[in-house]
Amino acid sequence: MRLLLGFVFMTGCLMEAQVRIEKTAFSGWPNCYRMTNGEAELIVTSDIGPRIMFFGFRGGQNFFWVQKETAGKSGEPQWVARGGHRIWIAPEDVRYTYPPDNSPVEIEIRGETLIATQPVEKETGIQKQIEIRMAPRGTGVTVIHRLFNRGIMPLEFAPWALTMMAPGGHGVSGFPPRGTHPEMLAPTNPLVMWAFTDLSDPRWTWLKKYFVLRQDPRNPVPMKIGHFNPKTWGAYFLNGEMFLKRYDADPTKTYPDFGCSYETFTNADFLELETLGPMTKVAPGAFAEHVEHWSL
Known part of the structure; x- marks a missing residue:
């Protein structure tokens, strides 16, 4: 009897752990799709994009920022920040990125x-x-980004995956393994600044293995930094929960922005966790691919 009950329980758990995809509405967009395994939940809208507009625990908070002024809208002639997760082209260029x-x-x-x-x-x-x-259980999600060249000429660019996080949290990333002097004399990674980067800004916290950027809704000044780590990752802590995205970078390849595999940006509205692929020559009909792994 115990064996039978155990079998029934396990069978029920396996059935419950299946991934379900169903059509739904979200933030004013009527044509969205919810993906859930009963523990994690993700929403994609087909009204614009491609963008992932929600990710979090089922029934819980949305880790992603959604711009209230443009939620539910579409068809604008210009690029709109909008929110959520998107794929871009690097290096940043007015024509190719926006x-x-x-x-x-x-x-x-x-x-x-x-x-x-x-x-x-x-x-x-x-x-x-x-x-x-x-994943059928847990909170793991694999996000595969593809950029197809549908033109007639080869193009060279890097995939750039940007996740816009909800306000009020802390973005964290880690450096490659630290070492000691004089045992390790070679540099390990670049730390890349933009013209508006200010390392004295109080939103930064610099640690031996990590750095933290705090999203402050009261501070409108843009802030950004980039670095390289073969085991690239970015985390966001929000209301006692954590979102994590990971990406395996290849140190033998050339990366944009002075060699960045990871960048982070913030202003008064959101904080972005960004991973970048290597510079890739893409022939007509071919594509560049960039894979992230998410979890909560």
């Missing part, structure tokens, strides 16, 4: 996988795609 992603995207569901694909950008000839795979 084409608007305000049109409907195609959603394809393959079992427990969701793929969101935008129309080809007329400004660049690039087509952006995000594929999402959620």
Whole structure:
């Protein structure tokens, strides 16, 4: 009897742990898709994008920032910050980075996988795609970004995955393994600044293995920094919970922005955790791919 009850319990747990994808509405967008395994929850809208607009525990807070003024809207002629998670092109360039992603995207569901694909950008000839795979249990999500060259000429760029975090939290990233002097004489990684970077800003906390950037809704001054770590990761602590994104960078390849595999940016509205792939020459019809692993 105990064996039978145990079997029934385990079978119920396995059935409950399956990933479900269902159509829903979110923040004014009527055509969205919720992906959940009963523990984690993720929402993609097909009204604009491709963008992931919600990620968190099921029934819990949204780790992602959603811009109230543009929530539920679409069709704007210019690029809109909007919020959520998106894929861009690096290095940052007005023409190639900022084409608007305000049109409907195609959603394809393959079992427990969701793929969101935008129309080809007329400004660049690039087509952006995000594929999402959620683990059947736990909070793990694999996010695969693809940038297709649909033009007639080769292009060189780096994939750039940006996650806009809700206000009031702390963004954290880690340096490569630390060492001692004189045993380790070679440098380990770049630390990259922008013209507006201010290391004396009180939102920074610098530690031996980590650095912290605090999102402050009262401070509108933009702040940014970048670095390289073969085991790239960024975490965001918000209301006692943590979002983590990881990416394996290749130190043998060339990365944009003086060699950054990770960048973080903040202003009064949000904080971004950003990972960057290597500079890649993409032939017509080919694509560059960039993979992140998320968890809570």
